[in-house]
Amino acid sequence: MMQNFFFRLGLFPLTLFFSVLCRLTVGLGKNNSVSHRLECLWGKAVLACGGIRVTADLSALTPGETYVFLANHQSHLDIPAIFSVLSGYNFRFLAKDSLFRIPVFGRAMARVGHVAIERENRRKAMQSIERAVSLVAGGVGLLIFPEGTRSTDHSTLGDFKTGGMIVALKCRCPVAPLIVTGSGSVLPKGTTRLRPGTIRITALPPVDTRAYTLKDRDAFKSHMETIMRNAYLEQNR
Numbered sequence: 001m002m003q004n005f006f007f008r009l010g011l012f013p014l015t016l017f018f019s020v021l022c023r024l025t026v027g028l029g030k031n032n033s034v035s036h037r038l039e040c041l042w043g044k045a046v047l048a049c050g051g052i053r054v055t056a057d058l059s060a061l062t063p064g065e066t067y068v069f070l071a072n073h074q075s076h077l078d079i080p081a082i083f084s085v086l087s088g089y090n091f092r093f094l095a096k097d098s099l100f101r102i103p104v105f106g107r108a109m110a111r112v113g114h115v116a117i118e119r120e121n122r123r124k125a126m127q128s129i130e131r132a133v134s135l136v137a138g139g140v141g142l143l144i145f146p147e148g149t150r151s152t153d154h155s156t157l158g159d160f161k162t163g164g165m166i167v168a169l170k171c172r173c174p175v176a177p178l179i180v181t182g183s184g185s186v187l188p189k190g191t192t193r194l195r196p197g198t199i200r201i202t203a204l205p206p207v208d209t210r211a212y213t214l215k216d217r218d219a220f221k222s223h224m225e226t227i228m229r230n231a232y233l234e235q236n237r
Contacts, residue, residue, distance in 0.1 A: 003051050004194050010049030018042035019108035026111050031140045035112045036090050043083030050194050052077065052186060056085035056201040060176075063088055066141050067176040067206060068168045070224060072157050072232060073145040074184030081183060081199045082143065091141030094132055094167060113140070119163075129167050136171040144168065146224065150189040155236070157229045165221040169214055174206035177228045181235050204231055 021038050028034035047054060061067070069091060071082060079093070097116040100106040110116070115132045118124040136142055144167060147158035168175050179202045186197040204227065212220045 003196075007046075007050030007052075007194055008192075011046060014042060014045050014049065015105055018045070019104045022108045023111050031090055031138060032112055033090050037087060039112070040083045040087035043080035046080045047077070047084055052081075052194070053198045054081050054084055054201065055198060056203075058085065058201075058203045060203045060205045061089075065089075065174065065206075066136060066139050067091070067174050068136065068171050069141060069143045069176050069178050070146050070164070070168065070228065071143060071178035071201075072180050072228065073147050073150050074154060074180060075150060075187045075189065077183045077187045077199060078145075078150075078180055081180070081201060082178065085201050089141050090139075091143050092132075092135055093143035093145075094128070094164070115142075117163075125163070129170065132167055133170045136173055142167070142171060146221075151184070152189050154184045157225070157232050160221050160225050162217060162221060165217045165224070166214060169209055169212055169217060169220060172209060175209055175224070176206045177204040177224065177231070178202070179204065179228060179231050179235060181232065200235070202231070202235065204228070 018038055018041065022035045025034045025038060026032055067089065069082075069086075071078065092112070092114045094115045094117055095109070097118045100110055100116045113135060115128050115135070117128045132142055144164045146160040146164040148161040148164070149158075151158045180199065182197050182199040186195055186199060207224070207227075209220070
């Protein structure tokens with residue numbers, strides 16, 4: 001009960017505070033690195049308010065490398081949890097445009113450089129993809145949730161969307177799968193009540209995309225689904 005009280009008490013003030021700080025520090029450091037580190041501090045602070053423990057194994061990654069991260073998605077906690085463990089990797093995430101309409105928070109996301117994707121508008125979606133590709137070309141990583149939404153079936157992963165695979169292939173850099181477990185149990189989709197548990201994030205060995213072209217997007221999607229689903233099932237045995 002106290003866990004939920006402190007989480008709700010701290011979530012909105014912390015999000016407001018760090019959103020303002022992120023907007024004020026845009027332009028500081030290479031590729032807005034100062035704003036990114038503030039986002040990572042926000043993630044840690046939000047999780048601390050709820051007493052939520054996160055463990056991570058990033059041994060498969062090379063520090064400082066630019067990656068396109070593909071992460072499965074179970075909970076609203078995934079974003080702060082991923083920020084909290086990836087402070088050493090400057091990245092932005094590809095997110096549905098509705099998040100960018102949230103007062104203060106959404107404007108901060110846009111200013112820092114996160115990319116809104118409007119799925120219903122093909123022209124704008126293509127512009128967003130090109131913006132994401134440009135970010136990666138400039139040395140900034142990208143986070144994609146290939147399932148497209150939070151999953152309610154925690155026994156396996158949801159089907160991957162082709163759009164995320166196209167973005168990953170167009171970026172032409174190593175793709176690092178992230179396996180997230182536990183977040184859906186701590187804060188399931190459709191509820192605001194925290195439950196006891198630990199969130200675990202494991203990085204799998206990065207995949208070289210140079211062997212694939214855009215015409216191979218279905219084969220690439222199948223390959224990524226297979227390795228990520230198998231790793232997820234292995235961790236949940």
